[in-house]
Ligand code: HEM
C-alpha cells in the first residue's frame with residue numbers, strides 16, 4: 001500500500017502524464033473537461049425539452065420523461081463532481097502546500113471511475129433512458145421494463161452509473177480528507193486554511209458519510225430489479241396484464257434512503273461552491289473575510305443538520321404530522337448557518353471597493369441566487385405550505401436556483417478565477433461579463449416564472465398540459481420560459497468560446513494576476529510537476545490579509561512573514577502569532 | 580501544461596514536517612483506512628435501518644434458518660483474525676520468520692471462510708431458500724454477499740502480503756500488515772454483527 005504514493009518521478013510518456021496520470025493537477029483538468037462535456041449534453045437536452053414544452057409539441061410523453069431524467073441525472077453528476085473533484089483536486093494540494101494528494105493512485109482511479117459513471121449514464125440515453133426521474137422512486141424504477149419505456153436496461157445502467165459515482169466519490173473523499181488533515185505545510189494551521197479548502201473538506205466528509213447510504217439503497221433497488229426481491233415493491237402490483245411476484249415491499253423505504261443521502265448531497269454541491277465563492281469574493285472585494293471562525297462553525301452546522309432534515313422531501317408521503325412538524329422545524333434551523341454565510345458575504349462587501357471582474361460578477365450572482373433560492377426554501381420547509389407546493393414547478397424553480405444555477409455560477413467564478421493558474425492564460429473579461437448578465441437574467445426569468453407556475457398548481461414532470469383547464473394560464477408562461485431558455489442556452493456558447501479560445505489565444509497570465517494571497521499564486525505558470533520546485537513554503541498568516549494600511553500593496557501573501565491577522569482573531573486584530 | 584521537474588527534485592511529498600515524510604505517509608494510510616471503515620460502517624448502518632424498517636412494515640416476518648455452516652465459517656473468520664494478529668505481533672517483536680507462516684495461514688483461513696460462505700449459499704439454495712424467498716432471505720443473501728465482497732478484498736490483500744513475505748523474502752511489510760490487520764478485524768466484527776442482526 002505504501003508503494004502507491006512513494007515518491008514518483010514525473011512520468012515521461014504522454015499516456016502516463018496526461019491520460020493515466022496520477023498528478024492531481026492533470027486529474028483536476030480531466031475532471032473539468034469531462035464534466036464540461038456532460039454539462040453540454042445535459043444542456044442540449046434542455047433545449048429539446050423546452051422546445052417541446054413551450055414552442056411546439058415534438059416529443060412523445062415518454063420521450064420527454066426520459067430526456068428529463070437524463071438531463072437531471074447528468075447535471076446531478078456535473079454539480080456533484082465539478083466543484084470538489086475538479087477544482088479541489090487541482091487547488092487543494094496547492095493551497096495547503098502539498099506536492100500531491102495523499103493517495104495519487106486512488107485519485108487517478110477515482111477519475112476513471114467517475115468517467116465510467118458518466119459514460120454508462122450516457123449509454124443509458126442510447127439504449128432508452130429511464131422515465132423515473134433523478135430520484136428513481138420505486139415501484140416505477142424497481143420492476144423492470146413492464147413499468148414503462150426505459151425502465152428495463154436503461155434503468156439498470158442508470159443504477160450502475162450511480163454505483164460507480166458512489167465509489168468514485170468515496171475514493172475522492174479519502175484523498176481530500178487525508179490531504180487536508182495530514183499534508184498541510186508548516187504554519188498552515190486549520191484556522192489558516194483558505195475557506196475553499198474548508199469547503200472541499202466538508203464536502204468530502206459529508207460524501208464519505210452519505211454516498212455509502214445511497215450505495216446501499218442502490219444495491220437493494222438492483223436486487224429488486226434483477227433478483228425479484230421485495231425491498232421496495234409492494235404486494236399485488238398489477239402491470240402489463242399480470243400480477244407481479246413481489247410481496248410487501250415499501251416504496252417509502254427507498255425515499256428514506258434516497259433522501260438521507262439526497263439532502264446532504266445538496267450540501268456536497270453547495271458547500272464547496274459557497275466556500276469557493278467566499279474565497280474568490282474576498283479577493284475582489286479586497287477585504288478580509290468577515291467572521292471566518294463563524295463560517296467554519298457553520299460548516300459543522302451544515303453537516304450536522306444535513307443528517308436530520310431529509311424528511312422535508314417526504315411531507316406528503318403519509319408521515320405522521322408530528323414527524324412533519326419535527327422535520328419542518330429542523331429544516332428551518334438550516335437557515336442559521338446559511339444566514340451566517342450570507343451575512344459574512346454582505347459584510348465583506350459592505351463598503352468595499354469592489355473590482356467587478358468576471359470572477360467577482362459570478363460570485364455576486366451566486367450570492368443573489370443563493371439568497372433568493374434560500375427564501376424559497378423557507379416556504380418549502382413548512383409542511384403546511386409544502387403539501388401544496390410539493391411536486392409542483394415551485395420545487396423545480398427552487399432546486400434550479402440553488403442546486404443548478406448557484407452551483408454553476410460558483411463553477412463559472414472558479415473557472416474564470418483559476419484559469420490563469422490552470423492554463424497560464426487569462427480569459428476574456430468582456431465575453432465573461434456579457435455571458436454573466438445573459439445567464440443571470442435568464443436564470444431569474446426562467447426559474448422565478450417556474451415558482452409562479454408552482455403557485456398555479458402546475459405539477460412537475462408533465463410532458464403536456466393542454467388537457468387541463470386550470471393550467472391554461474401556464475401556457476404563456478411555458479412559452480416565455482422556453483424563449484428565454486433558448487436564449488440563455490445560446491449564451492453558453494459565449495462561455496465555451498471564451499474558454500477554448502483563451503486556452504490557446506488568451507493573454508499570457510502573470511504569476512499572480514489577481515493580487516491574491518493563497519499558496520497557488522506563489523507558483524509559476526505552468527505549475528511544475530511537483531508543485532513547489534524546492535522547499536515547500538512556510539505559511540505565516542491566513543489567506544485574507546487584504547486592505548492593509550500603508551505599504552505599497554494592499555495584501556500580503558500567506559507566505560509573507562510578519563504580524564498578521566488570522567482566522568481566529570478575526571478582522572483587524574494584528575497578532576504576533578506568525579511562526 | 581505540466582512542466583518537467585527539475586533534476587533531483589524532492590519527490591512528490593512534503594519535505595518540511597519535523598518527523599519526516601515516511602511518518603506522514605503512514606499517518607495518511609492509517610487515516611485513509613479508518614475513513615474507509617467509516618464509509619463501510621455507514622453502508623451497513625443503512626442496511627440495518629432498512630432491515631428494521633422493512634421488518635416493521637411487514638405483517639408476517641418468516642425467518643430462515645441459518646445455513647448449517649454459519650457457525651463453522653464464523654469460527655474460521657475469527658480464527659483467521661486471531662492468527663493474523665499473532666503474525667503481526669510476532670513480527671513486531673522481531674520474529675518475522677514465524678510471522679510469515681502465520682500470515683499465510685491467516686490468508687488461507689480467510690480464503691476458506693469465503694469458500695465456506697459459497698457452500699453455505701449452495702446449501703441454503705438446495706433447501707429451496709433463495710434470494711427472493713422472503714424478505715429475511717433477501718436480507719441474508721444481500722448482507723452476506725456485500726460482506727463477502729469486502730472480505731474478498733481483505734483476503735486478496737492478505738494473499739498478496741503473504742506472497743510478498745514468503746516468496747520474495749522481501750523485508751517484512753510492517754506497515755501494510757498493520758493496516759491489513761485492522762481491516763481484517765473489522766471484517767470479522769462486521770460478520771459477527773450481521774449474524775447477530777439476522778439470526779438472534
Ligand atoms: C434554507 C435553505 C433551504 C431550505 C429550507 C430548503 C428546503 C427544501 C424543501 C423543503 C424541499 C422539498 C420540497 C418538495 O419536494 O416539496 C427542497 C427541495 C430541494 N432543494 Fe432545497 N432547501 C434549501 C436550500 C437548498 C440548497 C442550498 C440546495 C442545493 C444546493 C437545495 C436543493 C434542493 C433540491 C435539489 C430539491 C428538490 C429535490 C427534488 O424533489 O427533486 N435546497 N428544499
Ligand SMILES: [Cu+2]
Pocket residue numbers: 262263266309310312313
Ligand atoms: Cu433537502
